[in-house]
Amino acid sequence: MVAAPSLAARAGNSPSLPDVAALLARILAGTDAELIWEDICNFFGSLGFEHLLYGYSPDSRGAVLGAPEDYLILTTLPKPVVREMIASGYFRLSVTFNWALNNVGLASWSMTAEEAGMPQDFAVPPDGAEFFLRHGLLTGCSIGFAQERTRGRAVMALIAPPSMPQSDLDSILDEWRDVVFTVAAVAHRCLSALPYLPPGRRLTHRQREVMEWVAEGKTTADIALIMGITPPTVEKHLRLARETLGVETTPHALVKATFLNQMFVASPQEYLALKSVSAWHL
Template identity: 25%
Template sequence: MFDRTQRYLFEDFIRDSQAAGTAEVLFAHLKRCVGQYGYDRLIFSVAYDPSLPADHHRPNIFNLYPEDWQKTYLEKGYARLDPVLHAAVTHSSAFTWANLEATSSYSPAQSRLMNEAIDAGLNSGIGVPMRALRAIGGLGLASTLAHDSAEAHLGLINALCTQFYLSYRRLHAPPPPAVLLSAKEREVLTWVAAGKTDDEVGAILGISRNTVDTHMRHIFRKLDATNRVTAVVTGLTHGHISP
C-alpha cells in the first residue's frame, strides 16, 4: 500500500477505494490520503443525487469538524448564510475558501461566519462539489493548523474526492437495470462483430438492410453505444455475444 517513503499514493487510494466494502472503510482511506496534505477536518454531505437512494440525501454523512463548531453552526442557523455551502451548488470543481472570498462579495454576516470557522480550527479550507456528477453536495476539507498549500493541492484533492464519491455511489446506488438484447439483436451484433456490413448481415439472416439498421439502432440505445465498434466491445464485455 505504501511506497518506499511511506507515502500513501494516489494510485493506492484508487485501488483501495475500489475494493472498499463499506462507506466507513472508504472514508478511512480518504482521511488517510488527504491527511498527508494537512487536511484532518472533513465533512461529506449529499443534498440530492438521483443515482442514490433517498435516505442518502442528508448532511453530515461523515463529519470530522469540531463538535463545538457544529453546535454553533446549528444553533445560529448558519446553513442559510454559509458561502461555501452556496458555492457547492454553482461550482463544478474544487475551490479554496480563500479564492471564494476573493472572488465573492460576502455580507458582513458571512464574513463573521467564516472568521468564526477559522477561530474554531477550520483553516485553509477547500470545498469539493459534485455538480459534474449531476449531484448537489460534496466534501469540505480544512486543517486544524493553518498552511498555505490549499491551492497547490487543489487538483489532487478534487481528483481524490471525486474518486471517493464514485466509490460511494458504487456501494449504495441501486444496480442498473439489466440490458437484454433480443435473439435477433444478438444475431445481428454477432455478424457485425465478424466484420459484416449491413447488406451482408441482411443477406445472411434473410432480412432487409433497413431491418438490420433498425436492429442496430436498438442495440446502440440498449448498450449506450455511439458506433459499431463500441457496440461490439460492450456486447463482448457484458456477454451479449461471444468472441
C-alpha cells in the same frame, strides 16, 4: 494540542503515484463506506489537513438542499461543532460552500464573494464569523463535484490547522490540486452510490421487499401471493414505508428510497451509524 504538520513540511514524504493509484483502487473496489472514509481521512491527513467534512444531500434540487434528516455528513470534526453548524445554518455562510454547490473543482478559502458569484451585498454576520473563528475553521479548501442528475448535491471541505496561513496552503494546492480533486471525486462517487440508512429513514427488510415488488410492476394481490402474506399486510408495509421515508404516496416513496440507495441492495448494513450526523442526532 500539537498542530498537524503542514503540507509544505510533508513535501519530502508526499504520496507517490503508486500510493495514489493503490488508494483509488481500494476506494473503487470498496463496498464498506466506513473503510472508504477511513482511507481518505488517512490520505488527506498525510498531506497535513487536520479535518475533513463531507456533506451529501441525495434529494436536493438546485439551491434547495432537501430535508436535513436526509443529509449524509461525514466528518472528523467534533459532533457538537457539526450540530451547531447545521442547526444555525452556518455552512450556508461559506463563500466556497456556495461556489462548490454549483461548480466542479477546488475552491481555496481565499476566494472572495465576488469570485464565487455571490451577491454584492453578501456578508457573513458576526455570529457566523465568531463560529468559524471559535472552532478554527479558517484555512482550507472546498470541493464541488460533477452533477450527473438533477437531484443530489455534495460538497467536501478540507481543513488545515488554523496556525497555517491560507497563502501557504494555496501555494501547495497549486501543485496538488489535481490529485486532491481526483481522490475526493472518486470517494464521492463511491460513497454516494452506497446504501444510506439514516436513523428514522431506514426501511425494514419487509418494507423494502414489498417496495421492490411494486417497482417490478406487481399489484397488491401479486405481492401478497409472492410473499405469502395477505393484501392488507402488503398495504400495511407500504404505509409504514411511506411514513418512514416522510412521503405521502408510494411512487414518491420509491423515488425517495432510490435516492437513498435502499432499493435492490445486496446486503443492507448499518451505514456509518457512529460517524454520520443528521438532523436525527441534533
